[in-house]
Amino acid sequence: MRCGQAADGLAGGHPQTVQEKIEAIHDLAVDDQVAAQVATDLLRRPGVAFHAAHDDRARELFHRAHLQAEAWPDDASDDVPCNPLTNSPVAPALRSTNKVLLFLGWKKARHQLLTATHDLVPALRDEQLAEDVQEVTAQDVAPAPRRLRLG
Structure with missing residues (x-):
């Protein structure tokens, strides 16, 4: 007790x-079915999703489960769980949650890049870079074609 x-x-x-x-x-x-439904319902709350997305272990486990989802069988056997991304009434919520987590991961990576750049650029301001380094840097910061689609 x-x-x-x-x-x-x-x-x-x-x-x-x-x-x-x-x-x-x-x-x-x-019960896993009850836990999955509760987790899905709670992740629909923006504050909860925000905190879950910033929990590195939870994000890692969710991402690993998402990557392994294709290996799950379509039939519900006793020894292997059914694929909740296709066989469950919560499937749309899981897919939506995954999109939110991917977007938040992207935002975190972007923020880390901007923070690192903010600290690095002033240190390089008065430095004279070699011509080949300048060329590589110019290629790296050139606008890339837009390939990212989140919807």
Whole structure:
């Protein structure tokens, strides 16, 4: 029995502390199908999605699951989970969440690049670069054709 729980449930019938609330949600979402639905519902909340996208471990696990989704069988067998990206009522939400996570990852990478550039450019301002370095740099910063489509 967890801290704050009486024999017939939580003291007072409701979890009181943040930890008790987290434990109550975990207790209710033991089944993977329930947990997936709850996670999907929670990720529809912008604040929750924002925090989840900034959790490196959660983002890594979600990305790994997305990459492995094609290996899942189309039939629901007992030993292998069905593919929630195709066989579930939450499939559209999962795909939408993936797009949001990819977009936030892109925004994070862009921000890191801008931050690094902001720190580096002033240090290079008075430096005389070799001609070949100037050429490579000019090619690297030249506008690239627009290939990114998020929708």
